[in-house]
Every structure is written in structure tokens, then in C-alpha cells.
Amino acid sequence: MIAKLKKTALGQLLYRVSRTQVGTPLRYMADMLKNNQNQRAHSLPQHKKHNQRQMDILAAFERNPHTGIEHTRAKHIEAKQ
Amino acid sequence: MNAPHLPAQPYAPTQQPADIAFLERPILLLFSDDSTLFFARRMRTCLQAADPNLTIHLGWVVSENALSYRQMVQLLPEGPDFAFQDKADFHTLLHARSHRAILTSRVYRHLGDEISQKVTSVTAERPCVIGFLGGLDFTPKNGYKRRRFCDAVYIFPSPELAVFEDMFRDWPDRMWQEVEFGHPSFTTPQTLSPQELAARRDIYFFTQALSPSTQRGRLHMLRVMAAIAQANPDRNVWIKLRHLPGENQQHLHLEKYDYPGLADQLDHMPDNLKFTACTMDEALETAALGITCTSTAAIDVIRTGVPCMVHLDFVDNYVDPLVTPMRKLFADSRLITSLDEMLHLRAQAPDADWLETMFCTNDLGTRVLQNIENFSQRPFQLTSR
Incomplete structure (x- = not known):
């Protein structure tokens, strides 16, 4: 989307303005938009949950490569029975 | 690093004997980056398996080059046979009677422009242009459009053949064309013990x-x-x-x-x-x-x-x-x-x-050679301009 905008007259005008002294807020906003962590998708609960789950699986494996999450799940099932 | 010194020569059809019979001319494989060079190398292997006596040339599309010198040396130390710089080179290639076929996994703009010309399409003894997909393509319909002027198109997975046919069945500018299933990187898997x-x-x-x-x-x-x-x-x-x-x-x-x-x-x-x-x-x-x-x-x-x-x-x-x-x-x-x-x-x-x-069968090279033969016998050919 940004690549397309750059090719338009508006995009080129914005670029020229951003290079001037009054363009500081524009440059700040562009840096914010470019930063991955500011994407809205990162704040959705299901995405946060997904990331956390992957990090938990990895952390469990790093702690004990021979057990991991499957072992934890199996123990949980055993406890229920 | 010094500028790369490569044995590639600018495309010069006078270096090719023009009076060789169509089906005895070399086959040209085009490349410009690592993916297209992998394709060219694999396709060369498939063709050599079908006919060990084939002469196969590798053509480097310099205007679209995205290979580093390290990759050139690693993947093709012997260097390409020809270098294609501009539109004029592709025009000459299509009319020089130097090659029987051009095989490519990317339809370069100048090549696409040439083969989209109706007169070029029906010209006798021009090389048969065969377009393969670049690899796994997540938006294949764009790729199908770019290959619609190719004389033969190779597509995968197999159900996509019907998609291609649906797109172009009633297309008014469709000329002689064969549509097949396959890719040199997608041939029957080997088995390891x-x-x-x-x-x-x-x-x-x-x-x-x-x-x-x-x-x-x-x-x-x-x-x-x-x-x-x-x-x-x-x-x-x-x-x-x-x-x-x-x-x-x-x-x-x-x-x-x-x-x-x-x-x-x-x-x-x-x-x-x-x-x-x-x-x-x-x-x-x-x-x-x-x-x-x-x-x-x-x-x-x-x-x-x-x-x-x-x-x-x-x-x-x-x-x-x-x-x-x-x-x-x-x-x-x-x-x-x-x-x-x-x-x-x-x-x-x-x-x-x-x-x-x-994955297609291992007879890909044989099928490509058959496409070229069928192409040479297609109806409505223009023998002089």
C-alpha cells in the first residue's frame, strides 16, 4: 500500500514535505507505521494467545527436551482419571 | 570485488548455423536469478535424460539480473552461453532461427511482448516458447495470464489445468497452445532406504x-x-x-x-x-x-x-x-x-x-520434446513476411 502511495502525486508531495523542518511529525508517524509492533493484528486476543502458546511450548521444551507439552498433557489426563 | 568476468557473450545469431533443421537446433533455457537458474539446471537434466545428444544453451537475462557473483560462481561456474540485454536481443532471438525452443520459468517482459504479436506467433521456424510456473505460486492466476501467449504451458498441481482452461477457453486471442502438467522441480519423489x-x-x-x-x-x-x-x-x-x-x-x-x-x-x-x-x-x-x-x-x-x-x-x-x-x-x-x-x-x-x-512423472523431458515437435507441425504457419 505504501509502495503504491509513493508512486502517486500525493505520495511524492508527502515525501517532499516530510523532508522539510515542518515534516517532523510526518516522519515520526511514518516510523510508527513502519514498526511491526504497532500493527493492530498484534493486539487481537486470539493472536496474543497464539504467540503465547508457541512461546510456552518452546520454553517447556527448552527446560526439558524429553518431556515437553505432550508429557504435561498426558500427566494431566492421568490425574483426571 | 572486481567486476565479474564471465564467458557469456551477447546474443549474436550469426554465430549459430542458420541452416540447421528446426528439430536439430539447440534448446535455450533462460535465467536471471537463483530460482530461475535452479529451474534451468533441473530442466537441462530432464532434457538430457530424454535425449543425451541434445544441445542445450543457457541464456542469462542480464536486464533482470538478481544474481550475486558468488551465486553465479557457485551455481554456474562454466558461465552462460548467451547474455540477453534488451528488447532487440529478444526480437532477434525470436526471428533468428537459431533455437528450436525457449524454455523459461519466468515470462520476461520483452519475451512476452514478442510472442504476443500475432504475426510472430504464426511465423514458421521461430522457436517454440514454453512457459513453466516459477515454483509454488500462491497467486497463480497472475502467472497464468503472463503465460497465455506461450506455445506450451506447464502447470501444477494437476487440478489447476482445469482452472487455466476455464480462464482462457473462450479467450479471443488464443493461438496454438498445449497445456500440460509438470515442473522439473516437481518430478516423482525418490525413495531413501x-x-x-x-x-x-x-x-x-x-x-x-x-x-x-x-x-x-x-x-x-x-x-x-x-x-x-x-x-x-x-x-x-x-x-x-x-x-x-x-x-x-x-x-x-x-x-x-x-x-x-x-x-x-x-x-x-x-x-x-x-x-x-x-x-x-x-x-x-x-x-x-x-x-x-x-x-x-x-x-x-x-x-x-x-x-x-x-x-x-x-x-x-x-x-x-x-x-x-x-x-x-x-x-x-x-x-x-x-x-x-x-x-x-x-x-x-x-x-x-x-x-x-x-509431482509429475519423470518423462517431463520427453513430453517437452514432443511439444516442440507438435509445435513445428502446427497449422497456419507464415513462411515469409
């Missing part, structure tokens, strides 16, 4: 420039590889880089966060976790397992009979546009592997039915 696999100790992670797309996602994959290496000290875990950091700045896919750079952020780098920029063929000679996210490397791994894992659950996968189409393409393959399964190295054999739709 359990003993052979058990003797191999190398695990390869085939990286990509674009996927995972975030720094956090890439760092997560790096940590996963480090954890596998740590848990398996008797194995080597190789992170196979497609480009060296800073290399290929003209490539379509630019790498924002390279793995060697991210490795500095790891708490501990196991000794058996290593980086390599070897070729795919070299990697697959010793690989016991190939892991990838959304790379077409998965296909090379499967074709060589090496167990393969496609991992799509990495951190930040929801912002990666390649994940959904990759999941769709591999949905029935049984190769999509969860993080837990991957960490414990539990690979599954690919589904046999899925393999049949993706």
Missing part, C-alpha cells in the same frame, strides 16, 4: 527472506532450531541461508532481518547449530530432515525422499501473507507440523494422493 536415512545426521532449516516476516517470528524460529540442536548433540542443525546478509539487494524478496544477525540475540548458540549458504543439492545429499515455513524448498526436500516438515504456527504467523496459501496448498499433504511435533522431530510421510497431484 531407512538405513540410508538413519545414517544421516544433518537437520536443515531452509530459510526465506519474507517468512516469518517479523523480527520476533524469525527470532522464535532461531530459538526453535537452537533448542533442537541442544536436545540432539549427535546431530548438526544447519540454517541454510538463501542469501548472505546484504547480498541480492535487487532480488524481488528482500530480507529485512537476517538470521546470522539475529543469532547475536540468542542467550546460547549450541556448537552444532550452524549457518550455511551451500546449494540446495549439497544440503539434500546429507539431510536427514528438512524443515521450512512457507518455502518452495519443501518441494525439493520431498522430491529427494528426505522427511519434510512444513511449520506454519510460528510466532506472528497471522501477519504473514504466505501462511494461508501455504496451508491451503499443503492441507492434504500430512506435512504441516506443529511446534511440539517439530521439536520432537516427529516427521510424517507425505500423503500418496497429494503427491500425485503435485
